[in-house]
Amino acid sequence: MAEERRFRSASGVPIALRQRQHSASCRELAVRGPRLQLRSLSAATSAVWLAAYGLFAVSENSMVLSAAIFITLIGLIIYLHFVKIDQESLLVIGSLGIQVTSSYASGKESTTFIEMGQVKDVVINEAIHMQKVIYYLCILLRDPEDPQGVSEVVPLFQSSKPRLDCLIEVYKSCQEILEKRKTGPQSSEIK
Known part of the structure; x- marks a missing residue:
């Protein structure tokens, strides 16, 4: 029951x-608790990648884009595996x-x-x-x-x-x- x-x-x-x-x-x-919202996750990822693209446009260094993608993915994995508790x-x-x-x-x-x-x-x-x-x-x-x-x-x-x-x-x-x-x-x- x-x-x-x-x-x-x-x-x-x-x-x-x-x-x-x-x-x-x-x-x-x-x-x-509430499930992870795809909308907020997409907004945060987009904000980080747009900021990285802005830095890339100014510095013309492709390492900025690579670092932003790498840091975002690692941060997401850490958040999902160690921080966000669903139940x-x-x-x-x-x-x-x-x-x-x-x-x-x-x-x-x-x-x-x-x-x-x-x-x-x-x-x-x-x-x-x-x-x-x-x-x-x-x-x-x-x-x-x-x-x-x-x-x-x-x-x-x-x-x-x-x-x-x-x-x-x-x-x-x-x-x-x-x-x-x-x-x-x-x-x-x-x-």
């Missing part, structure tokens, strides 16, 4: 939240852990897995940036030396930066699974 809802990012860009429930204790939440997803499996995946425009994926034993909680935190309050979702990792303490904070959805209404949806889904995990072993011990 997959459900998709539309939201906006902190900067006002439209994003989509897709929730897919695989089982009672397994849920996938994916935030998809960020969170796979929460109550008995196993949380998998965080970022899918880049080039098709590359970056995945991090956090064992459920390390997860203390999932919370919505707030930060003040310039003159705005920005909300973000993060995973609190349990400190191995102090079970009540937090050793690390892992922020989620850093590229898409969803607004609070979207974060609340993700938070509620994560908390449902975490609560089932907390109450699951106790209810089986009582029986």
